[in-house]
Amino acid sequence: MDPSEVEFIAEKEVVQIIPNFSLDKIYLIGGDLGPFNPGLPVSVPVWLALNLKQRQKCSIVPPEWMDIDKLEEMRELERKEDAFTPVPSPYYMELTKLLLNHSSDNIPKADEIRTLVKDIWDTRIAKLRLSADSFINQQEAHAKLDNLTLMEINTIRAFLLDSLNCMYKLRSNLQPGSTKGQFSDY
């Protein structure tokens, strides 16, 4: 899957905005939004929040977890624990990138947040590689992957699945040249 598709899915997450315009309730196919009143916070999907922000029609309220103290705590925990710790949002990486790139003026200490989230990401990816290696080493048939996010899975997906398929071929000694089982997503 292309990372931009993962981002596309993340854009369905809901954030709060403070609009500077008024508009009645909108009945979208995916659900109702609004009404919008100047200065009154309202929940909208990220794709709409970013669009309104780009047109200077709102400010975006950063999610609660996008806060230096909370993220520092999370980073320490992530470094201390061997297992993957629960993340504040299944799209923490995508939301950080989207909101910091398009709405950094609404987010206090944006640069520090970016670094903290990247640190958390790096720690988790290192763990992911460690677990992938042990999964391959032990020749496991099943792994529990709680707390892993789609973006994290996605960075290792093709490599890990192709490796597992290679092992399957080596083990079952399939005819060489067969492309059976090569990973591709559609």
Add this chain to the structure above:
Amino acid sequence: MSDGLSEDGSDINQEDEDVMTPAELIAKLEEAWLNEKFSPELLENKSEVVECVMEQLTHMEANLQRVKKGDAKASIHRMEIDRIRYVLSSYLRSRLQKIEKYFPHVLEKEKSREMGDASLLSPEEFAFAKEYYANTETYLKAMALKRMPPNLQTIDMLKAVPEPCLDSFVFLRVKERQENILVEPETDDQREYVVDLEEGSQHLMRYRTIAPLVSTGAVQLI
């Protein structure tokens, strides 16, 4: 603009007892999209979902026709339509890609289907698969086979085109708790064992093991 959606929501999915809201319908489409993207084989077609989504889109677009240019709401509606359309075409495209990749097997499976079983392909996809098969055969004959020695002029498509590998691993999230899922051993000195799949948990395992759970919607491929 006027929104006809609230009164429209009730006539979708008539086959089902329970009424699906448009939001639930979109969620169904997104589920089907990801499942199709990540499953090694072609899944059952979701024609009803596709048709209902198309209906919703057509309906919404018809409403938008009547709206003045520059209407603030209309631009938001258009953005939503574009997003839904992306998912819809990506879903249909991944199905076509799999049909192209596995066409003899897809057609074979469709042929051996029992009366009353759900069809793998939509009528349009079935026509596409048949035509694709015929074109490939014709092309192979014209370009290569007729120049071969007589004993090499036939080709068994089922053998020539690789089958989907159901032993591939997949990532999945559990939507409905499952007990006693059998995990087969990878090597001779391992034993088989069973796992319980808790709701909301995520796993990496062979597609073959959980394929039936994908089609019932108990697990979601991720």
Add this chain to the structure above:
Amino acid sequence: MESQSYLPVPPGVGMEENFLSLDDILLSHERLPTRTECTFPRLGFLEKSTDSPDILETFIGRFRRTMDSSQNAYNEDTSALVEKLDSLEKALFKSGQSGLNGFQSWEKGQASQLTASSLVLNYRKRKINDVQP
């Protein structure tokens, strides 16, 4: 680059089509299930009971290195890293790199752009050449 076991077949001249040429197959107006392959280690001659478990063990033993080298190489010249891998590992190195590169270009905000492949551009040139006497 890995060494190629077969010489690529050049496209046909002018309006001619060479059915063994990858360029011509790809440019064909009919959609065909073509697949291009890299060499898979020829294991056909190995007895399953004797040699293949060793290969599997070797693969497993080298896995961490294959993974780390493919997932840590940030837009560097990877030829030195790839040199020591066998062809199967090279294929894996490639999928590891594509995962890493995909994520990195997303992170840097380089939106994926659709561009015409060199094949299509060359095809246009060929068409023009065909028309010219």
